[in-house]
Amino acid sequence: MAEDLRHVDTFDGLRTAHAALIAECEREEESCLYTSTSFYIWLRTLKVIRTALWVSGAIGSIVSANSILRGQQGYPIILASFAIAGVLMPGLSKAGQLDTTIRDYSAAAASFKNLQGEFRRLAKVWSNKPFPEFEAEARRAIKAMNDARKPSLTPPEWCFRRAQQKIKRGDYEKDEK
Numbered sequence: 001m002a003e004d005l006r007h008v009d010t011f012d013g014l015r016t017a018h019a020a021l022i023a024e025c026e027r028e029e030e031s032c033l034y035t036s037t038s039f040y041i042w043l044r045t046l047k048v049i050r051t052a053l054w055v056s057g058a059i060g061s062i063v064s065a066n067s068i069l070r071g072q073q074g075y076p077i078i079l080a081s082f083a084i085a086g087v088l089m090p091g092l093s094k095a096g097q098l099d100t101t102i103r104d105y106s107a108a109a110a111s112f113k114n115l116q117g118e119f120r121r122l123a124k125v126w127s128n129k130p131f132p133e134f135e136a137e138a139r140r141a142i143k144a145m146n147d148a149r150k151p152s153l154t155p156p157e158w159c160f161r162r163a164q165q166k167i168k169r170g171d172y173e174k175d176e177k
Helices: 005-070 076-095 098-124 131-149 157-169
Strands: none
Touching: 005 076, 005 098, 005 131, 005 157, 076 098, 098 131
């Protein structure tokens, strides 16, 4: 009598698919860690740039207004430069759409950080559910990941290298008690 190979193949295939899905969730968790860390590094840089533009504009305005109010006549080119900076620097911030870019990176960084936790829970906790339930949860998270990638935000390469250094150094490891 022939052996029922379909049952063995189905069981082994399911076990293989289950292990592959766990591995994929772990890989996506790591991807989210690197992406969110890169985004947070770039986000901090953008906020510093925005602040520097606004502060330099304010300083330029204050220096030029102070000189005018005191009636100082010396250094007209320098004072004019300060006045122009007072007007130009905040305008550069607006023209460069820094506020919009900061908002976009802030939302994306938060999404990838949340997805990192979701993929970790999938690999560690939800993988203990029956495979069809685990697969449904994983598909939902993968769809959310694809949606998070749609804006195609690309911080500078140095942000990714900095994220790699921080992660390899253990900055994001769970603290031991």
